[in-house]
Amino acid sequence: MSQWTDVAAADDIFEGAAIAVTPSGLDIAVYKTEAGEVFATDNICTHGHARLCDGFLEGHEIECPFHQGRFDIRTGQPTLEPCVDAIKSYPVKIEGGRVWLEI
């Protein structure tokens, strides 16, 4: 059963950047767009073992640091090869200045 979990302070994430959080042993990337929207996906690329929190965020796309494949951070869908398999995305809410994920 999924539940809302407090994973970070909203201010801990800079605009246009990502951080890694590890609730319940998971490895999840939490992104904040330049517009201040927050999204979360699994942190490990489906093409290799790169951590997407180390990648380059542009708009709603995260570029993998290894081979520059891309995913849409809103859905986890791949948007550029060599990434072809989706990553899992997680519902996010901001409450009380904290980032909550439904995991």
Ligand code: FES
């Ligand atoms: S490991 Fe991410 S694109 Fe290859």
